[in-house]
Amino acid sequence: xxxxxxxxxxxxxxxxxxxxxxxxxxxxxxxxxxxxxxxxxxxxxxxxxxxxxxxxxxxxxxxxxxxxxxxxxxxxxxxxxxxxxxxxxxxxxxxxxxxxxxxxxxxxxxxxxxxxxxxxxxxxxxxxxxxxxxxxxxxx
Numbered sequence: 001x002x003x004x005x006x007x008x009x010x011x012x013x014x015x016x017x018x019x020x021x022x023x024x025x026x027x028x029x030x031x032x033x034x035x036x037x038x039x040x041x042x043x044x045x046x047x048x049x050x051x052x053x054x055x056x057x058x059x060x061x062x063x064x065x066x067x068x069x070x071x072x073x074x075x076x077x078x079x080x081x082x083x084x085x086x087x088x089x090x091x092x093x094x095x096x097x098x099x100x101x102x103x104x105x106x107x108x109x110x111x112x113x114x115x116x117x118x119x120x121x122x123x124x125x126x127x128x129x130x131x132x133x134x135x136x137x138x139x140x
Contacts, residue, residue, distance in 0.1 A: 009104070010104065010110040013099045013100035015043070015045070016045055016050060016096075017100055018068075019036040019043070019045075020036055020065055020066070020067040020072040020073060021035065021036050021066040021067070022036070023060075032046065033045065033046050033047060034050055034056075047059065050066045052092050052095075052096040053068075053096050055080055055082065055083055055087075055089075056080050059080065063077060064077060064080035065077045065079060066079075066080050067079060099113065
C-alpha cells in the first residue's frame, strides 16, 4: 500500500523479491530501471537494486524479467539468471536474503545493519565538526 511504502523497514527486500519486474525501456538510453504493475499499482525498482537478487547486467541487450517464481514473466520474456554459487556478487545476494528473511515485527537484522551503516556513513572521518541533527537544524 502507499502507506506501507512510507515506512522504513525491510519491506523493500520483500518487494524486490515478491514482484515480477520487467525492464522499462527509455528511448535513447540504456535500461536503468524496472517496473511492475501488480495489483494495478505501477512501481519502480532500479537496476542497481535488483542486481542484489538476480543477474541483470545484460538486460539492456538481452531483456529479462526479475522474478523468483516460475512463469511470472510477461510476453514470453525470459527470466533473468540467478547468480551461481561462486559468483563474486554472491555475498551481496546472501546479505539481501538475510535482510529479506528478517522479522517484520522487529525488523532484525535489518535495523541493526542499518544502524551500523548509518553510524559509519555519518561519522567516519568527521569526528571534529560533526554536530547532532537536532542542533544543526534548530530554527531560531
